[in-house]
Amino acid sequence: MKTYSISEVAKELNLTVYTLRYYDKEGLIPFVERTSNGTRLFKESDINALKVIECLKSTGMPIKEIKTFIDWCSEGDSTLPQRYDMFMERKASVEAQMEELKKTMELIEHKCLYYKTALEAGTEDIHKKEKITIF
């Protein structure tokens, strides 16, 4: 079975070797095997697991909570309910983040317009006259 070195995995996932070792130290990747002298050997499935970890991280989940999930995975079928709930919570969280981003986008787009108009007029005063000032 093909394996990858830590630096190959780092490159593939746009992480540093420091980060990967840090994840290991924090218990996120206990399944990664080692050679007799301690060198980590990453399997394809380990890289996939890391992709899930990165996905969870991108939802804003802290590393400690991700570790809890990894621990559940190691414990087997008895933790299926917890893991299901966790992903449902993540889903709700991502939905909320999308809503937030939408609102943010509205304000940002408003400001883009605000500054476009001001730039064309050469002065911000145009908005004071028009009473559309926000800032």
Added chain:
Amino acid sequence: MKTYSISEVAKELNLTVYTLRYYDKEGLIPFVERTSNGTRLFKESDINALKVIECLKSTGMPIKEIKTFIDWCSEGDSTLPQRYDMFMERKASVEAQMEELKKTMELIEHKCLYYKTALEAGTEDIHKKEKITIF
């Protein structure tokens, strides 16, 4: 003109007074006036400015960059191009974040399904048989 105390503003914006004083120290709200003995008096417009600051923060913009923007605002019309460019960049960034979140959501939803099926079957092995394993 009506003014607000730091704790009123904190409550309104779901921040702490610590955070507001920290923002002040970092130069994000140089326009907030003071009484003779140093107590901050927030105007309605200051609260609106803080809402814009929170919006920028929610796009992932670091406080130092927000300060740069605030400085530009103080400098007047000569910095309109920079400010316009900044908001256009923010817009692009938020668009990218939305794309990212969408991809994240796909994986999360996939895992929700994965665990729903496993939960119904009582075991994760169902996926090993069906070869839909991801993790």
Added chain:
DNA sequence: TTAATCCCTATAGTTAACTCTAGGTCAAGT
């Protein structure tokens, strides 16, 4: 008038998530 409750500053401490350094092992190339 005194106690509570707000406000202030300066500065120290915290937390998360890295990021780096020192010191060492091991395999491959010259």
Added chain:
DNA sequence: ACTTGACCTAGAGTTAACTATAGGGATTAA
């Protein structure tokens, strides 16, 4: 034989963004 360049651990350092503490001033309620 020796240098280069991967890899390793333990532990120190960094950064951002708070968060809290100590010590003090002003206003208000009893």
